[in-house]
Amino acid sequence: xxxxxxxxxxxxxxxxxxxxxxxxxxxxxxxxxxxxxxxxxxxxxxxxxxxxxxxxxxxxxxxxxxxxxxxxxxxxxxxxxxxxxxxxxxxxxxxxxxxxxxxxxxxxxxxxxxxxxxxxxxxxxxxxxxxxxx
Numbered sequence: 405x406x407x408x409x410x411x412x413x414x415x416x417x418x419x420x421x422x423x424x425x426x427x428x429x430x431x432x433x434x435x436x437x438x439x440x441x442x443x444x445x446x447x448x449x450x451x452x453x454x455x456x457x458x459x460x461x462x463x464x465x466x467x468x469x470x471x472x473x474x475x476x477x478x479x480x481x482x483x484x485x486x487x488x489x490x491x492x493x494x495x496x497x498x499x500x501x502x503x504x505x506x507x508x509x510x511x512x513x514x515x516x517x518x519x520x521x522x523x524x525x526x527x528x529x530x531x532x533x534x535x536x537x538x
Contacts, residue, residue: 407472436489455488464488497535498522
């Protein structure tokens with residue numbers, strides 16, 4: 405059971421029991437560098453985490469987990485933020501060879517052949533489905 409920021413810091417392996425240390429630990433522990441922290445509340449503290457995608461101004465949902473909570477609740481919030489980050493990356497970071505014939509995305513945007521910012525083609529032989537940083 406995670407009852408407070410000290411327990412959270414210990415669970416995550418943070419160097420200190422501060423929001424800054426928690427943020428650094430989550431940032432370094434996620435592929436996308438997800439922002440996170442702990443908000444001090446009047447009645448209870450709340451861990452928060454959100455997705456992040458380099459080269460995108462997409463706003464991701466912020467996941468809040470109030471203390472006390474289970475380690476699984478923290479892990480699920482971080483995992484969902486990572487998933488959101490990856491989905492945004494996949495939707496916005498295709499390379500210039502991902503869709504040589506042009507394509508559209510789920511929001512109805514139409515991209516010209518080879519246009520940077522088009523969705524990733526997971527079968528692209530050029531970037532191997534990894535895309536590019538804009």
